[in-house]
Amino acid sequence: MTRLLALTVVAGLAAIAWGALSSRARVPLSALALVVSSAGAATLAVRVLATGTNFAWSQTNVLPLGGLDVRLTPLGALFVLVSAVVAIASSVYWTGYARHAMAGRSASASFALFTLSLLVVPMAGNVTTFLFAWELMALSSLILVAHDHARRPESISAARWYAVMTQGGAGAITLALVGLAAHAHSTRFSAIATASTHLSGAVASTFFLFALAGFASKAGVVPLHVWLPKAHAEAPGPVSALMSGAMVNLGVYGIILVGRTLLPQGPQWWWLVVSLLGGTTAAVGALYAATSRDLKRLLAYSTSDNMGLVLLALGASGLSLSTQHPRVASLALATAMVLLVNHSLFKSTLFLGAGAVHAATGSRNMDELGGLSRLMPLTSVTFLVGALAVSAIPPLNGFTGEWLLFQSLLHSLASHDVASVVAGTLAVAAMALTGGLTIIAFVKAFGITFLGRGRTERALGAHEATFSMRVAQGALALACVATGVVPYLLVGVVARGLAGVASPSISGWATLRLSSLSGALTPLFLSGALLGALALVAGWRTLVQRRHGFANVATLEAWGSGRHHQSPQMQYTATSYGEPILRVFDDVLRPDRDLDVSHVVESRYYLERIRYRASNEDVIERFLYRPALALLRAWARRVRVLANGSVHRYLAYGLAALVVILVILK
């Protein structure tokens, strides 16, 4: 297995080097090396999952403080496998996408580095390796977010937000992990876990909260999500697929690592906090997804929404564990993982599709698109599959996750603990609310972008994605269908991944059965029945048409209230589609509307100009971050007198700081 690790790392490094140095066949060869690297990691993960034994390897001479330490547990292997699948698809996709963007040296090398670091983070066996890989992941993705900075000023702003949030998060994680390592006198995770029993409650809680804040910001949890819609939208297609399909997962991995593995005896309120964060995130994410008109921003908010649902399941699991309901706890943890893997599959499908749309039309604004299904048939079908999967429509994989979440919450409510009951009820409310809003968001995303008539020249001039892009999208969409129809493909892998953490909770090939809890579902049979019924009805329709002598379908102009010519501008747009939701949730979303009417000077009865402006900026950004930033700026202006540019003064500051540190440390 060491060879597989070597293959992963060497191929990954080769991809970085080839991307950075070569100018001939830069993208195809680095992509090939990345596919090899990811395949190596995937094989390694599958081996660990199949045997259920950890894979360990260490090299103390490379890094200080414990050195490089790889320890792949089944749980880590699950995350590696998911990252590898998304990485393979994104790398294949990249070879076609490079004609559009992301063909330069820095972008190629960063993409390879980003992919490799995503594969290494869940393999880390000590704090040093973890933080090292984590930082590489953050920095390489930052370069990719900013890669289009010469043409788009928005991407600079997005990169700035991302840089601050991700580095702040990494700081919090570092504090927590280094603190834990200092307490355990070892950087190894296994040593930290053993030593954690001697940790006092308050100290453990402090570390947990720091780690939670850091990992939650990576997972796009409200209120630390503000970077996510910006960065995911600005990043190029394959990068946003990787960010949303693999990187945000690692935030959840971190929460499980700290909350369940390193500090297993956490008090109940930790998980209450996690549940609360999850519910809020799901609701806010779904609301903004339903009202966005930027295709990738919509997908990014939906990522927040889905991570919120994962945290709901994770919280329910922790709460059930603390109230002595281990079976429900196992079920909820498995649910969290199923939701997570599902999300990776369908969201990377969707982001690759959105990337193809952007490459073909140069626009992400759905109000400018439309009618793409005729020009991009395969992309439209894969996007539809992803959209239906995220809306939890059977028989696609999202449905299994939603069903399991409902079951977990139902059974967690059976406990007699007040906190669990309140959390469970709120969780069901959040889940139900997001379910409906997600349907709006994705009917809009697919319907406005791909159906109807093209609204602008850009949309009318679109062309289908290249072969490699279609292969990647098609493969991921097929995975969504396969894991939906035969959920064992997914549930079985998840069960193996959780082998050391939780008892098996779901069984069955064609029928999902909850072990020792009531609940069963047969997606396979359900899809068969649906297909059969579909064939029956279609047969009836054809038969009836034929019997009455109609050979074809009459194509007619659509009805336009007696108007003959209907322009594409008359169609409903993404803005108008989400407008009812904006109105219903007016108090929460606080949209900014401005109507400016100027009259003709001679007569007030005639209008000269009407200007209407509406923006739907993130309410948390406006009411939490903007004031905080303004405060920070004012404060910074005040302390500017301290920094007058004199080197002597700065040296004196340094001396003073040193003295203070020496005094503190004695």
Add this chain to the structure above:
Amino acid sequence: MKSTLLWSGIASLAQLIWLVLAGPLALGLMRKVRSVIEGRDGARVTQPLRDLRKLAARQRTRPTDATWIFSAAPLVLVASALVLGALSPLASLHVLMSSRVDVVAVLFVLLLGSVALLLSALDTGTAFAGMGSSRAAMVGAMTEPALLVAILAMSLGAGTSNLARLVDAGVATSTLAGPARILALVSFFIAVLAETGRLPVDNPATHLELTMIHEAMILEYAGPDLALITWGESMRLVLLVGLFSNLALPWGIATSVGALSLGVGLLALTLKVAVVAIGVSLFEVTTAKLRLFRVPELLAGAFLLGVLSVISAVALR
């Protein structure tokens, strides 16, 4: 064992045939009740069936810009309703797959049909259909929380979300009028009205441009496709009303296999659905349609009732 499987197959088939006929007949019944109250004779109860036959004999049409989604949507709508008709416990607890079909699955298979219609509307590329789709999506999104929470409340009492066992628990229990149950049923009923596009949420008889929701979505359909949609919608109505009445008043449903109990079950189901349908149309005659943006308030009310029901289910156990 083998005969049980055979009998569940027969029960599923019987329910399927019943649903196919009961959908249009229930529509006819509701229209009849309405016209009688309004002092008109009204059409015969079987009129919707004749309408379907008339529509089926016409040529299919499609708007210039429509794609395969437009022609697939009616099929998906009807197929999803048929599958649920065969697999949910309407007349008998022992239908095919009854141990593996739960309320959540029913709800999401219904959603499959709804989403197909929402997309087909956008596929036509017209303003009306887009408007209908947007409004229907909003109402749907507001209905789902109420439905899910009501379902959760009912499942909590029985400890399972399996439909057959939920209904069975209703048969077995002696206290049908617990506060949790009543609250959940009220919430469920409001959600059913919204989901099936009845008053006060949507007026199925309107073609006024400003007020229509569902009718605006299907404006471009004609001939057999329109027949399929009307038929599918009516089956969804009967299906939801049937499930509601089985959850509220489970008596009469076949709890054992056999021809006699199945016959009794079908009869009881017909009776229950007829009573609820008459009740709905009586209610509709006396109600005005709500303004579009008052609908979310109604549904939020239903949602709140559901949450209260969950709380009382937990508190009173």
